[in-house]
Amino acid sequence: MARDSKSKYAILGILTLAPASGYDIKKYTEEIISHFWHESFGNLYTLLRRMLEQGLVSSRTEPQSGKPNRIVYSITEKGRHAFHAWLEQPAAHEILRSELLLKLFFGNQLTPDLLRGHLEAFRTWQLSILEILQAAQKELDSEQENAGLLFRKLTLRRGLIMGEARIRWADECLEALAEENHQNHEVTNVPTAGR
Amino acid sequence: MARDSKSKYAILGILTLAPASGYDIKKYTEEIISHFWHESFGNLYTLLRRMLEQGLVSSRTEPQSGKPNRIVYSITEKGRHAFHAWLEQPAAHEILRSELLLKLFFGNQLTPDLLRGHLEAFRTWQLSILEILQAAQKELDSEQENAGLLFRKLTLRRGLIMGEARIRWADECLEALAEENHQNHEVTNVPTAGR
């Protein structure tokens, strides 16, 4: 087994839906599945050529005038097999590595203001993602029943649930910090006040 | 700037709390912050030596009989500066890449049984993590007020909230799939039954 590229399977999966160029695949990741996946042009193009050599995909060049040629890839039988074999395999445990959490963990070495700034930036960022997902959901709801619809909805649902949870958490943190700050002020400003 | 190792800052952060060996640091990540961070021995040892060269840490070798020598690292002033500079920097947006979501997205190419299997495996895994976190929370609650306590609690809280959300989501998915399956059976088993 060793380790093999997840990108490879993402590409195969997308080619399962329709033939596509590298550019198309990039767009697809950005527009449809950006809430749980991303690809860079860099290894997209490199991978596609490698996969061609391995016979997982076939290619056909579409000449265009004025623009560079489009290289449209299709999944082969071999590619389909590889994809399905992967699909059946249990999903690898996601490795988690959150820079924000790391900073927060060492939060007592940071000024309250900067800390709050980090959390608020995170919050607003999550909020903006949520809005995009909500719009996507509306669109999906108005779409008519089709093959992959349920699964698109379920993955979207994940994005929404997690986004909401992240915002709830950020709010909790901000509250806790505000409270702590408040207490500190009471203590330092009115140290021996009547009790 | 370019890109520099996040591991580096995790290490510096941990050394901020107390001098430690590579082995100690690994243990710390596993026992205390595993819910949002992880390190492998591989680059831990490589990084520590590089950081020594860069003057971010200093080292002292503790001879031991029977066991290999312990190399205990301490953070230097330069290291502290680098760490604080990083702390103040806004946290990079987490890149998301979920293999499970990817499989689910292409779920209509998978048998319902396998699909359910994936989701249930995910669910039970998340549940086991939750239990660990809950135990950790109980421990933290009984600890007396100290410097980093609030922040440990806040990061733990994140793990709990997210874990619960993931489980809720998995349940939703399993329900949705069961329902769909049920409908399909009705249709295929009693195709023209009275209505």
Next chain:
DNA sequence: GTCCTCATGTAACGGGTTACATGATTCT
């Protein structure tokens, strides 16, 4: 006039994982 979209590519680089080696001691 400048920015965005379309479209493909390459080279550098490095961050991190995996797998291996070594070996005494202590727990089950």
Next chain:
DNA sequence: AGAATCATGTAACCCGTTACATGAGGAC
């Protein structure tokens, strides 16, 4: 007897990012 803990290290390797190059056509 065997597994786990302690403890450090190295070498392979590759996955993926970033940055660059090229260039036409259309939008604003």
